[in-house]
């Protein structure tokens with residue numbers, strides 16, 4: 166399978182006019198249009214590219230027209246959901262972007278307990294609409310993230326210990342294929358496609374509608390942020406290990422390091438969650454609360470507000486790159502401290518990167534592991550936790566240093582897993598691929614992130630997107646580069 170021929174770097178005016186005339190309801194923005202500068206922005210400045218035109222989609226039919234148009238004229242194409250990938254996968258230099266940001270309707274069926282959301286929704290749209298009916302589904306922990314990219318790559322969130330991944334709660338989709346067909350896919354319709362989109366959906370089409378199973382969530386949750394000075398580091402991660410050992414999903418946390426303003430001194434971060442009463446939460450978290458946090462902002466909040474808690478530390482703008490890794494539980498406190506030392510040293514060398522963070526996501530994994538790694542394209546299920554290495558900096562001249570450091574840290578996590586395996590932790594021998602593709606902004610190969618599902622996915626790609634129109638995803642990019 167090959168890629169399309171080299172896309173034209175400058176979209177000719179006549180082509181723009183032709184496409185604009187073929188669209189039924191959607192607008193086409195060019196660099197001269199009002200609103201273009203806003204729509205070309207991405208969560209990370211470094212992922213922004215100057216599109217030749219932006220198709221502000223409002224219907225599946227117009228998406229279909231645009232897909233066929235791009236193939237007819239060999240025009241580079243990208244699909245933009247929430248715009249949060251740091252790899253640039255939702256941007257195009259000179260080509261056409263199918264921008265879904267105008268497609269944000271959500272409908273809730275409180276009787277069936279389902280939520281149907283258009284492909285350009287952000288998690289705040291879903292959380293709010295479901296919350297009005299005392300329902301919730303497994304969404305991302307930062308509510309301005311797009312449901313599109315997050316769902317199609319798997320989806321972890323505060324509720325995944327109780328209800329599995331976002332894809333485990335995905336019931337069906339409506340999507341536009343590379344050949345322009347508008348189809349539905351579920352466990353009973355186009356089932357091979359449904360297998361593929363749950364993990365590798367970015368490379369198989371444009372999803373215009375997601376239907377999720379929702380769960381009763383009438384009670385508020387206890388959640389918030391704690392910050393500790395580094396001398397408390399061992400107590401914090403030991404409590405994190407306790408959460409991992411005993412939680413059935415009701416308790417979860419994100420722990421790691423950040424350097425908040427105004428001082429930007431590296432601190433130990435614990436974002437905490439408990440799905441129960443305040444009394445239960447306080448009793449459960451007592452040892453952590455007693456470890457004298459210097460910042461303590463925790464309270465009972467409605468679930469629909471939960472995923473806005475991290476918004477202030479995950480704002481738009483700045484140059485960014487993210488990379489995923491995994492860790493085995495329990496985390497060795499000495500390893501945790503060595504990472505803190507690395508983080509501190511790096512921020513001393515590159516103070517411009519003070520907005521960065523290193524995180525351990527601590528979710529109960531039993532529910533996630535009830536589904537096998539071959540049941541869907543997603544292949545990162547295991548009794549381990551995800552790490553997020555998220556760098557943010559301001560100056561372009563620091564790009565190389567920041568990207569290099571992310572790679573070094575990813576190797577550090579890998580080394581720690583290898584150490585665990587050598588020392589005979591059998592749990593590590595029956596696991597998934599060990600990297601969450603949605604956290605990878607550095608072009609990890611398809612073979613690595615899909616593991617044993619890779620060959621089946623290549624076949625599926627041959628059936629549904631033989632010209633590799635969706636070439637910017639992990640699978641698509643691997644096929645372009647011949648990098649399996």
Ligand SMILES: Cc1cc2nc3c(=O)[nH]c(=O)nc-3n(C[C@H](O)[C@H](O)[C@H](O)COP(=O)(O)OP(=O)(O)OC[C@H]3O[C@@H](n4cnc5c(N)ncnc54)[C@H](O)[C@@H]3O)c2cc1C
Nearest residue numbers: 246247248249250255284305306311313314315320321372
């Ligand atoms: C601040 C922040 C917090 C995050 N938190 C979480 C988290 O809690 N849990 C988690 O699992 N992940 C999380 N992530 C990772 C997140 O899943 C990915 O960044 C994801 O790609 C974001 O999707 P998006 O639609 O916003 O991004 P985009 O950049 O718009 O899209 C990413 C990819 O998905 C494709 N795409 C988007 N929408 C569609 C669609 N409707 N149809 C077809 N293709 C589409 C794009 O073409 C692109 O290839 C987080 C990321 C950030 C930056």
